[in-house]
Amino acid sequence: MITHAFFVRLEAKPGKEQAVADFLTAGLEMTNRETTTPIWFALRLSPTTFGVFDAFASEEDRQAHLRGNMAGALMARVDELLASPPSIEPIDVLAMKNQLS
Template sequence: MSVQPKIGQLVPLKAKPDQGDALSQFLITGYGLLAGDQEPETLQWFALKYNTPEPNYAIFDTYAAESGRQAHISGEVAKALFANADTLLAALPDLPSTNFNLLASKIKPLAGVESDFKKGLTVGLRVLVKAKPEQIDAVREFLQGALPLVEAEPDTPVWYAIEFPGTNVFGIVDFFATQGGLDAHLKGKVAEALFANVDKLLVEAPEVITTEVLAVKI
Protein backbone atom coordinates (compact mmCIF):
# COMPACT_ATOMS: atom_id res chain seq x y z
CA MET A 1 0.00 0.00 0.00
CA SER A 2 1.19 3.50 -0.74
CA VAL A 3 0.77 4.92 2.77
CA GLN A 4 2.22 2.90 5.64
CA PRO A 5 0.71 3.06 9.13
CA LYS A 6 3.01 4.28 11.88
CA ILE A 7 0.73 4.81 14.89
CA GLY A 8 -2.69 3.74 16.09
CA GLN A 9 -5.11 2.99 18.87
CA LEU A 10 -6.35 -0.19 20.51
CA VAL A 11 -9.48 0.96 22.33
CA PRO A 12 -11.08 -1.57 24.71
CA LEU A 13 -14.85 -1.32 25.04
CA LYS A 14 -16.58 -3.16 27.86
CA ALA A 15 -20.29 -3.40 27.29
CA LYS A 16 -22.84 -3.23 30.07
CA PRO A 17 -24.06 -6.77 30.85
CA ASP A 18 -27.24 -6.42 28.80
CA GLN A 19 -25.79 -4.31 25.98
CA GLY A 20 -23.39 -6.65 24.22
CA ASP A 21 -25.56 -7.20 21.17
CA ALA A 22 -26.35 -3.49 20.97
CA LEU A 23 -22.65 -2.60 21.10
CA SER A 24 -21.92 -5.15 18.37
CA GLN A 25 -24.53 -3.56 16.16
CA PHE A 26 -23.24 -0.08 16.96
CA LEU A 27 -19.74 -1.05 15.85
CA ILE A 28 -21.02 -2.57 12.62
CA THR A 29 -22.97 0.63 12.02
CA GLY A 30 -19.80 2.61 12.77
CA TYR A 31 -18.21 0.99 9.73
CA GLY A 32 -20.66 2.92 7.59
CA LEU A 33 -19.40 6.19 9.03
CA LEU A 34 -15.94 5.36 7.66
CA ALA A 35 -17.01 4.15 4.23
CA GLY A 36 -15.98 5.93 1.07
CA ASP A 37 -13.83 9.02 1.43
CA GLN A 38 -14.75 9.75 5.03
CA GLU A 39 -11.71 9.89 7.35
CA PRO A 40 -9.11 9.39 4.62
CA GLU A 41 -6.32 9.49 7.23
CA THR A 42 -7.74 6.46 9.05
CA LEU A 43 -5.81 3.85 7.11
CA GLN A 44 -7.23 0.71 8.73
CA TRP A 45 -10.06 0.24 11.21
CA PHE A 46 -11.23 -3.00 12.84
CA ALA A 47 -14.22 -3.54 15.10
CA LEU A 48 -13.70 -6.62 17.28
CA LYS A 49 -15.50 -8.79 19.77
CA TYR A 50 -13.23 -10.51 22.27
CA ASN A 51 -13.95 -14.15 23.00
CA THR A 52 -14.13 -13.64 26.77
CA PRO A 53 -16.81 -14.51 29.32
CA GLU A 54 -17.73 -10.85 29.73
CA PRO A 55 -18.97 -8.72 26.80
CA ASN A 56 -15.67 -7.13 25.78
CA TYR A 57 -15.09 -5.41 22.45
CA ALA A 58 -12.42 -3.22 20.89
CA ILE A 59 -11.60 -0.86 18.06
CA PHE A 60 -8.17 -1.19 16.48
CA ASP A 61 -7.14 1.50 14.01
CA THR A 62 -4.02 2.86 12.37
CA TYR A 63 -2.73 6.12 10.92
CA ALA A 64 0.32 7.46 9.13
CA ALA A 65 0.50 10.57 11.33
CA GLU A 66 -0.89 12.14 14.49
CA SER A 67 -3.19 14.32 12.38
CA GLY A 68 -5.09 11.18 11.36
CA ARG A 69 -5.49 10.02 14.92
CA GLN A 70 -6.79 13.40 16.02
CA ALA A 71 -9.18 13.56 13.08
CA HIS A 72 -10.58 10.18 14.04
CA ILE A 73 -10.93 11.08 17.70
CA SER A 74 -13.01 14.09 16.69
CA GLY A 75 -14.83 12.22 13.91
CA GLU A 76 -18.29 10.75 13.56
CA VAL A 77 -17.58 7.30 15.00
CA ALA A 78 -16.09 8.73 18.19
CA LYS A 79 -18.90 11.27 18.50
CA ALA A 80 -21.53 8.55 18.18
CA LEU A 81 -19.72 6.27 20.63
CA PHE A 82 -19.47 8.88 23.36
CA ALA A 83 -23.05 10.01 22.73
CA ASN A 84 -24.18 6.44 23.45
CA ALA A 85 -21.63 5.61 26.13
CA ASP A 86 -24.03 5.88 29.08
CA THR A 87 -26.30 3.32 27.45
CA LEU A 88 -23.76 0.89 26.00
CA LEU A 89 -20.55 0.99 28.03
CA ALA A 90 -19.66 -0.09 31.54
CA ALA A 91 -16.88 2.54 31.56
CA LEU A 92 -15.42 5.14 29.23
CA PRO A 93 -12.12 4.19 27.59
CA ASP A 94 -9.03 6.14 28.58
CA LEU A 95 -8.05 7.19 25.06
CA PRO A 96 -4.46 8.37 25.74
CA SER A 97 -3.58 4.96 27.15
CA THR A 98 -4.79 3.26 23.96
CA ASN A 99 -2.19 4.93 21.73
CA PHE A 100 0.49 2.73 20.22
CA ASN A 101 3.43 2.93 17.85
CA LEU A 102 3.68 0.39 15.06
CA LEU A 103 6.86 -1.66 15.04
CA ALA A 104 6.08 -3.80 12.00
CA SER A 105 3.08 -4.76 9.90
CA LYS A 106 1.93 -7.10 7.17
CA ILE A 107 -1.15 -5.81 5.36
CA LYS A 108 -2.23 -7.87 2.37
CA PRO A 109 -5.99 -7.41 1.81
CA LEU A 110 -7.81 -10.42 0.46
CA ALA A 111 -8.91 -10.23 -3.16
CA GLY A 112 -12.52 -10.15 -4.26
CA VAL A 113 -14.02 -9.12 -0.92
CA GLU A 114 -14.15 -5.35 -1.29
CA SER A 115 -17.92 -5.22 -0.78
CA ASP A 116 -17.81 -7.40 2.34
CA PHE A 117 -17.86 -5.26 5.50
CA LYS A 118 -15.45 -7.78 7.09
CA LYS A 119 -13.20 -7.76 4.01
CA GLY A 120 -13.05 -11.55 4.20
CA LEU A 121 -11.54 -11.55 7.70
CA THR A 122 -13.46 -13.49 10.33
CA VAL A 123 -11.22 -14.15 13.34
CA GLY A 124 -8.14 -12.72 14.99
CA LEU A 125 -5.78 -12.59 17.94
CA ARG A 126 -4.89 -9.91 20.44
CA VAL A 127 -1.70 -10.75 22.27
CA LEU A 128 -0.26 -8.46 24.95
CA VAL A 129 3.14 -8.95 26.56
CA LYS A 130 4.96 -7.12 29.36
CA ALA A 131 8.70 -6.89 28.90
CA LYS A 132 11.08 -7.05 31.81
CA PRO A 133 12.48 -3.53 32.31
CA GLU A 134 15.93 -4.57 31.19
CA GLN A 135 14.52 -6.41 28.14
CA ILE A 136 12.38 -3.67 26.55
CA ASP A 137 14.82 -3.15 23.69
CA ALA A 138 15.11 -6.90 23.17
CA VAL A 139 11.34 -7.38 22.96
CA ARG A 140 11.06 -4.50 20.49
CA GLU A 141 13.78 -6.02 18.33
CA PHE A 142 12.15 -9.46 18.56
CA LEU A 143 8.83 -8.15 17.27
CA GLN A 144 10.43 -6.15 14.49
CA GLY A 145 12.45 -9.18 13.49
CA ALA A 146 9.37 -11.40 13.41
CA LEU A 147 8.03 -9.79 10.23
CA PRO A 148 9.90 -12.03 7.76
CA LEU A 149 8.51 -15.08 9.54
CA VAL A 150 4.97 -13.70 9.26
CA GLU A 151 5.52 -12.79 5.61
CA ALA A 152 6.15 -16.49 5.01
CA GLU A 153 2.75 -17.45 6.45
CA PRO A 154 0.31 -17.49 3.50
CA ASP A 155 -2.76 -17.66 5.73
CA THR A 156 -1.79 -14.64 7.87
CA PRO A 157 -2.90 -11.70 5.68
CA VAL A 158 -2.93 -8.96 8.33
CA TRP A 159 -0.46 -8.72 11.23
CA TYR A 160 0.68 -5.86 13.42
CA ALA A 161 3.39 -5.62 16.08
CA ILE A 162 2.79 -2.66 18.40
CA GLU A 163 4.33 -0.86 21.35
CA PHE A 164 2.52 1.29 23.89
CA PRO A 165 4.93 4.22 24.34
CA GLY A 166 6.22 5.00 27.81
CA THR A 167 5.37 1.52 29.08
CA ASN A 168 6.83 -1.96 28.95
CA VAL A 169 3.75 -3.30 27.14
CA PHE A 170 3.86 -4.61 23.58
CA GLY A 171 1.33 -6.43 21.47
CA ILE A 172 0.54 -8.46 18.40
CA VAL A 173 -2.81 -7.97 16.68
CA ASP A 174 -3.60 -10.05 13.62
CA PHE A 175 -6.51 -11.24 11.50
CA PHE A 176 -7.34 -14.30 9.45
CA ALA A 177 -9.89 -15.43 6.91
CA THR A 178 -10.40 -18.77 8.64
CA GLN A 179 -9.93 -20.48 11.97
CA GLY A 180 -7.43 -22.72 10.21
CA GLY A 181 -5.25 -19.73 9.43
CA LEU A 182 -5.34 -18.62 13.05
CA ASP A 183 -4.50 -22.11 14.29
CA ALA A 184 -1.58 -22.36 11.87
CA HIS A 185 -0.22 -19.02 13.10
CA LEU A 186 -0.39 -20.16 16.72
CA LYS A 187 1.67 -23.19 15.74
CA GLY A 188 4.09 -21.12 13.68
CA LYS A 189 7.62 -19.90 14.25
CA VAL A 190 6.74 -16.51 15.76
CA ALA A 191 4.58 -18.02 18.49
CA GLU A 192 7.15 -20.77 19.09
CA ALA A 193 9.97 -18.26 19.51
CA LEU A 194 7.89 -15.95 21.72
CA PHE A 195 6.87 -18.65 24.16
CA ALA A 196 10.37 -20.11 24.18
CA ASN A 197 11.68 -16.76 25.45
CA VAL A 198 9.02 -15.94 28.06
CA ASP A 199 11.29 -16.47 31.05
CA LYS A 200 14.10 -14.42 29.52
CA LEU A 201 12.16 -11.49 28.09
CA LEU A 202 8.79 -11.16 29.80
CA VAL A 203 7.37 -10.42 33.25
CA GLU A 204 4.69 -13.07 32.73
CA ALA A 205 3.21 -15.30 30.05
CA PRO A 206 1.59 -13.49 27.10
CA GLU A 207 -2.10 -12.65 27.41
CA VAL A 208 -3.72 -14.24 24.37
CA ILE A 209 -7.32 -13.50 23.42
CA THR A 210 -9.05 -14.66 20.26
CA THR A 211 -11.38 -12.23 18.57
CA GLU A 212 -14.34 -12.19 16.24
CA VAL A 213 -14.10 -9.64 13.45
CA LEU A 214 -17.22 -7.48 13.20
CA ALA A 215 -16.28 -4.90 10.56
CA VAL A 216 -13.15 -3.73 8.73
CA LYS A 217 -11.84 -0.77 6.78
CA ILE A 218 -8.57 -1.69 5.09
Protein backbone atom coordinates in the same frame (compact mmCIF):
# COMPACT_ATOMS: atom_id res chain seq x y z
CA MET B 1 -12.92 -12.21 4.21
CA ILE B 2 -11.13 -11.57 7.50
CA THR B 3 -13.24 -12.80 10.42
CA HIS B 4 -10.84 -14.11 13.09
CA ALA B 5 -8.00 -12.45 14.99
CA PHE B 6 -5.75 -12.48 18.02
CA PHE B 7 -4.68 -9.68 20.29
CA VAL B 8 -1.56 -10.61 22.24
CA ARG B 9 -0.35 -8.43 25.12
CA LEU B 10 3.31 -8.72 26.12
CA GLU B 11 4.84 -7.17 29.25
CA ALA B 12 8.62 -6.84 29.03
CA LYS B 13 10.87 -7.69 31.95
CA PRO B 14 12.64 -4.63 33.35
CA GLY B 15 15.59 -3.85 31.10
CA LYS B 16 14.26 -6.06 28.27
CA GLU B 17 12.04 -3.46 26.59
CA GLN B 18 14.37 -2.92 23.62
CA ALA B 19 14.92 -6.67 23.23
CA VAL B 20 11.15 -7.20 22.99
CA ALA B 21 10.83 -4.36 20.47
CA ASP B 22 13.69 -5.83 18.41
CA PHE B 23 12.16 -9.32 18.58
CA LEU B 24 8.81 -8.05 17.33
CA THR B 25 10.42 -6.03 14.54
CA ALA B 26 12.34 -9.11 13.41
CA GLY B 27 9.13 -11.14 13.68
CA LEU B 28 7.79 -9.48 10.57
CA GLU B 29 10.05 -11.66 8.42
CA MET B 30 8.80 -14.87 10.09
CA THR B 31 5.19 -13.78 9.83
CA ASN B 32 5.59 -12.83 6.16
CA ARG B 33 6.30 -16.52 5.49
CA GLU B 34 2.95 -17.56 6.98
CA THR B 35 0.60 -17.70 4.02
CA THR B 36 -2.45 -17.93 6.28
CA THR B 37 -1.58 -14.73 8.23
CA PRO B 38 -2.52 -11.86 5.92
CA ILE B 39 -2.63 -9.15 8.60
CA TRP B 40 -0.06 -8.69 11.35
CA PHE B 41 0.83 -5.67 13.47
CA ALA B 42 3.49 -5.37 16.19
CA LEU B 43 2.63 -2.57 18.61
CA ARG B 44 4.15 -0.63 21.50
CA LEU B 45 1.37 0.22 23.96
CA SER B 46 3.57 1.80 26.65
CA PRO B 47 7.30 1.84 27.45
CA THR B 48 7.06 -1.73 28.82
CA THR B 49 3.91 -3.12 27.20
CA PHE B 50 3.76 -4.44 23.66
CA GLY B 51 1.06 -6.03 21.57
CA VAL B 52 0.50 -8.05 18.46
CA PHE B 53 -2.67 -7.92 16.41
CA ASP B 54 -3.06 -10.46 13.66
CA ALA B 55 -6.10 -11.44 11.64
CA PHE B 56 -7.16 -14.44 9.60
CA ALA B 57 -9.80 -15.67 7.18
CA SER B 58 -10.77 -18.72 9.25
CA GLU B 59 -10.43 -20.45 12.60
CA GLU B 60 -8.14 -22.99 10.92
CA ASP B 61 -5.81 -20.19 9.80
CA ARG B 62 -5.87 -18.70 13.29
CA GLN B 63 -4.90 -22.05 14.81
CA ALA B 64 -2.18 -22.55 12.18
CA HIS B 65 -0.63 -19.27 13.30
CA LEU B 66 -0.34 -20.62 16.85
CA ARG B 67 1.70 -23.50 15.43
CA GLY B 68 3.83 -21.21 13.24
CA ASN B 69 7.41 -20.02 13.53
CA MET B 70 6.61 -16.65 15.10
CA ALA B 71 4.54 -18.13 17.92
CA GLY B 72 7.17 -20.80 18.53
CA ALA B 73 9.99 -18.26 18.62
CA LEU B 74 8.05 -16.10 21.08
CA MET B 75 7.21 -18.97 23.40
CA ALA B 76 10.87 -20.08 23.38
CA ARG B 77 11.88 -16.66 24.74
CA VAL B 78 9.09 -15.97 27.25
CA ASP B 79 11.26 -16.55 30.33
CA GLU B 80 14.07 -14.41 28.93
CA LEU B 81 12.04 -11.43 27.70
CA LEU B 82 8.68 -11.25 29.44
CA ALA B 83 7.58 -10.46 33.00
CA SER B 84 4.64 -12.88 32.60
CA PRO B 85 3.31 -15.24 29.95
CA PRO B 86 1.70 -13.47 26.98
CA SER B 87 -2.01 -12.80 27.17
CA ILE B 88 -3.44 -14.31 23.97
CA GLU B 89 -7.01 -13.23 23.27
CA PRO B 90 -8.93 -14.69 20.33
CA ILE B 91 -11.27 -12.07 18.90
CA ASP B 92 -13.86 -11.87 16.16
CA VAL B 93 -13.54 -9.24 13.45
CA LEU B 94 -16.92 -7.58 12.93
CA ALA B 95 -15.87 -5.10 10.24
CA MET B 96 -12.65 -4.02 8.60
CA LYS B 97 -11.31 -1.24 6.43
CA ASN B 98 -7.98 -1.78 4.73
CA GLN B 99 -7.11 1.02 2.37
CA LEU B 100 -3.58 2.25 1.69
CA SER B 101 -3.19 5.83 0.57
